[in-house]
Amino acid sequence: MTREGSAREAQLSHLERLEAESIHIIREAIAECEKPVMLYSIGKDSAVLLHLAIKAFFPAPLPLPLLHVDTTWKFRDMYAFRDATVRRLGLELIVHVNQEGIARGINPFTHGSQLHTDVMKTQALRQALDRHGFDAALGGARRDEEKSRAKERIFSFRSAQHRWDPRAQRPELWSLYNARKRAGESFRVFPLSNWTELDVWQYIRREAIPLVPLYFAAERPVVERDGALIMVDDERLPLAPGERPMARKVRFRTLGCYPLTGAIESEADTVEAVIAEMLATRSSERAGRVIDHDAAASMETKKLEGYF
Amino acid sequence: MARARLPAAAEVAAWLEAHERKSLLRFITCGSVDDGKSTLIGRLLYETQMVFDDQLAALGEDSRRFGTRGAELDMALLVDGLQAEREQGITIDVAYRYFATARRKFIVADTPGHEQYTRNMVTGASNADLAVILIDARKGVLTQTRRHSYLVRLLGIRQAVLAVNKMDLVGYARERFESIVADYRAFAGRIGLDAVTPIPLSAALGENVTRAGGAMPWYAGPTLLAHLEAAPGDARLAAAPFRLPVQWVNRPNADFRGFAGQIASGSVRPGERVRILPSGREARVARLVTADGDLTEAAAGRSVTVTLDAEIDVGRGDLIAAADAAPEVADQFEATIVWLHEEPMLQGRAYLMKSGARTVAATVTPLKHRINVDTLEHTAAERLELNDIGVCEVELDQPIAFEPYERNRALGGFILIDRITNATVGAGLIHFALRRSHNIHWQALDVDKQLRARQKGQRACVLWLTGLSGAGKSSIANRIEKQLAAQGRHTYLLDGDNVRHGLNKDLGFAAQDRVENIRRVAEVARLMVDAGLIVLVSFISPFRAERSMARALFAPGEFFEIFVDTPLAVAESRDVKGLYRKARRGELRNFTGIDSPYEAPEHPEMRIDTTRVSADQAADLVVAHLKAAGVTGGA
Numbered sequence: 001m002t003r004e005g006s007a008r009e010a011q012l013s014h015l016e017r018l019e020a021e022s023i024h025i026i027r028e029a030i031a032e033c034e035k036p037v038m039l040y041s042i043g044k045d046s047a048v049l050l051h052l053a054i055k056a057f058f059p060a061p062l063p064l065p066l067l068h069v070d071t072t073w074k075f076r077d078m079y080a081f082r083d084a085t086v087r088r089l090g091l092e093l094i095v096h097v098n099q100e101g102i103a104r105g106i107n108p109f110t111h112g113s114q115l116h117t118d119v120m121k122t123q124a125l126r127q128a129l130d131r132h133g134f135d136a137a138l139g140g141a142r143r144d145e146e147k148s149r150a151k152e153r154i155f156s157f158r159s160a161q162h163r164w165d166p167r168a169q170r171p172e173l174w175s176l177y178n179a180r181k182r183a184g185e186s187f188r189v190f191p192l193s194n195w196t197e198l199d200v201w202q203y204i205r206r207e208a209i210p211l212v213p214l215y216f217a218a219e220r221p222v223v224e225r226d227g228a229l230i231m232v233d234d235e236r237l238p239l240a241p242g243e244r245p246m247a248r249k250v251r252f253r254t255l256g257c258y259p260l261t262g263a264i265e266s267e268a269d270t271v272e273a274v275i276a277e278m279l280a281t282r283s284s285e286r287a288g289r290v291i292d293h294d295a296a297a298s299m300e301t302k303k304l305e306g307y308f
Numbered sequence: 309m310a311r312a313r314l315p316a317a318a319e320v321a322a323w324l325e326a327h328e329r330k331s332l333l334r335f336i337t338c339g340s341v342d343d344g345k346s347t348l349i350g351r352l353l354y355e356t357q358m359v360f361d362d363q364l365a366a367l368g369e370d371s372r373r374f375g376t377r378g379a380e381l382d383m384a385l386l387v388d389g390l391q392a393e394r395e396q397g398i399t400i401d402v403a404y405r406y407f408a409t410a411r412r413k414f415i416v417a418d419t420p421g422h423e424q425y426t427r428n429m430v431t432g433a434s435n436a437d438l439a440v441i442l443i444d445a446r447k448g449v450l451t452q453t454r455r456h457s458y459l460v461r462l463l464g465i466r467q468a469v470l471a472v473n474k475m476d477l478v479g480y481a482r483e484r485f486e487s488i489v490a491d492y493r494a495f496a497g498r499i500g501l502d503a504v505t506p507i508p509l510s511a512a513l514g515e516n517v518t519r520a521g522g523a524m525p526w527y528a529g530p531t532l533l534a535h536l537e538a539a540p541g542d543a544r545l546a547a548a549p550f551r552l553p554v555q556w557v558n559r560p561n562a563d564f565r566g567f568a569g570q571i572a573s574g575s576v577r578p579g580e581r582v583r584i585l586p587s588g589r590e591a592r593v594a595r596l597v598t599a600d601g602d603l604t605e606a607a608a609g610r611s612v613t614v615t616l617d618a619e620i621d622v623g624r625g626d627l628i629a630a631a632d633a634a635p636e637v638a639d640q641f642e643a644t645i646v647w648l649h650e651e652p653m654l655q656g657r658a659y660l661m662k663s664g665a666r667t668v669a670a671t672v673t674p675l676k677h678r679i680n681v682d683t684l685e686h687t688a689a690e691r692l693e694l695n696d697i698g699v700c701e702v703e704l705d706q707p708i709a710f711e712p713y714e715r716n717r718a719l720g721g722f723i724l725i726d727r728i729t730n731a732t733v734g735a736g737l738i739h740f741a742l743r744r745s746h747n748i749h750w751q752a753l754d755v756d757k758q759l760r761a762r763q764k765g766q767r768a769c770v771l772w773l774t775g776l777s778g779a780g781k782s783s784i785a786n787r788i789e790k791q792l793a794a795q796g797r798h799t800y801l802l803d804g805d806n807v808r809h810g811l812n813k814d815l816g817f818a819a820q821d822r823v824e825n826i827r828r829v830a831e832v833a834r835l836m837v838d839a840g841l842i843v844l845v846s847f848i849s850p851f852r853a854e855r856s857m858a859r860a861l862f863a864p865g866e867f868f869e870i871f872v873d874t875p876l877a878v879a880e881s882r883d884v885k886g887l888y889r890k891a892r893r894g895e896l897r898n899f900t901g902i903d904s905p906y907e908a909p910e911h912p913e914m915r916i917d918t919t920r921v922s923a924d925q926a927a928d929l930v931v932a933h934l935k936a937a938g939v940t941g942g943a
Contacts, residue, residue: 151403272324
């Protein structure tokens, strides 16, 4: 009954191999960790990760909750999409806001993007993980996003203080992940490590994964600041004297806090058009993120402190 | 560049069609510090247009600050990620890079070329289908080249590109290239690396990387990128018999029991007969379940969920295999081990071994030899240090299904994990099962430990006294045994000095001998506990790992670790046997507390502070503890 492989299923395509690897990683994390959680940022990478996790455990329901670390400054469309997704798929969602940050009135305008991100994202994530005792947090980060991520393991060990030590990472061979840890220690698990931005978009198209509409071009009110197009998503965005929002046809390549996320002018209103634009583009995905430009190697510094 | 123009809709549709079906190739680049490895990868990213304007701007700035190429763009800076390594001008770990052409997506493992090389390269090579081995045309085949090639072959890579770099610096001389290639082929043949494609290139200038350079008209072969696009994938796994390591049992309700995992080799269809290992039970595959509907067939590489037509007990770590071509099951085998940690590997120490989805206890028994990766010579060794490679026998506490690594990486590769620190300390490649493991079976006996102990009116257990030499372990153990004997209990005392005169007289005091010393004593104690006795073990037993290995041999509640806690200064001032004086004079080597460490227990069942209680009082405390624990509660 042993037979020739050639007569059988054809060789897997790159998307199929990536999908199979990610599903393997997700299952390993759930099997090896006691209290895992999936970080859900509402963006396209989160959407792909969620889709893969649902596939990994089908027909059983998703065996872990989602955690949204909410800075309270996300786009309104993101909140609406989040709530609709949770309802549609019957998921368990935990929303965590750093209440101390709220009490101190932390916001991106008076305190700058760096402090805002530190308090409302990095510290907030640590609070949420500690409060619920999660020992593994699955996230949609990819190694191609940024140079310091290229070296991070798929199962990335964190000390009880949530610190990442890039010089003391466990060697990761084959697809064998060492998820052993002591009480208080945890893992960040990155099932999409080997995906590129283009892979993500191709997979979204292939699987028809729903996304926040902000990824597609539409007329939106924006103001131009330091060369970035910032959307006036609500009345909290302070306008300079004489500054008037203008209607432009724009979309976003990444989604975060709206005052910190630059839009690009675009006509791409379908997945295919977005991919076409990517093929012609001359700037990287993170160029639209204000936080990455704060300091040289800023992502590395943030990660050492526990940023995802 | 093509990217500057927006493609038309028809073009996009054609592009999407082609790109959805393209294949994936994973490769590793190996080279010494100055061979230009980062430059080559940077060049590949740049030429395949994976570098964007904002990254180019950053690169221009970085080149001025850290670059080694003056005003030119330094391609290496595109890939050297962390701040620290940029400042040192070297990469420090394994980094993964991505690029794609119209025909293929590529994942590159980039590893540094300095002292931690073996560890990083083995990690990067473990998932690679092909290796690009860089040589500086000015230097030719070096010791490092041979080392890299050996490691590549060891990790199961069969295709290599010999990238002879910096051809611009030798005037693009054909003779130079050909003499390097001849040198290399002679060596590659010896290690079984047969499929070698030599390419002369200049990564800094881009010659023969992605475009055929005019500088070397004598070279008619493909560019590096063209070769990478055309290199065949590994077809052997798809053609091999079906193997599915079970990762997760999917049980949403009483009606569904699916077994999920990634197919390690072969393919499967509903109706085909499979055998579950290690249990050996058989069934037929009922369904191949996915969220997109059931599959009619699934092949190597795919993550699937299968259901069976019979109710069989299958758990995480089991293997589902083609019934007519099932692999071996064994608990002892020979393996190559690559040591990945600063703390050396000791023979006889118990580690955890993860293979597939299964984690078991593993002990490395005799270390046959160490391999010198520069000369390929075999030398005798008793331990493996960081980056050492050795051939050993590995013994497991339970049988696993496996295949030789050469045949299947997923079923023949394993990692070793330190039981205390949880660090990944070693990587192993299984060669074959040792025949012994097929023949020895545990004899199931009707008269068991409980019965033997009940006859004696006690519960069997071991009292493990640990502490420095001169701490008072033997005095306390003697007094405990006397009190128990007076109560009519059946006991035996294993004392370090006495055992070393007989059973363990072949062992010295080096770390690996200490490990073996404790292993034997723990096994003897286990047999005695099985005989129903209360066993006292009075051994320095300085290492936590061995005490925890000993503890693992016993059932919960059977092992009492008693820490006889005496400060070094106090033990040394007593110096009943005069050993500390000898050790201080350098006449005794590896003496615990002096030039060999003592690792105090973290959670002993009892701690006795001998600066506060006498030996008699200590014995009273232990005997009272045993009574409270129900060991001697009966009579």
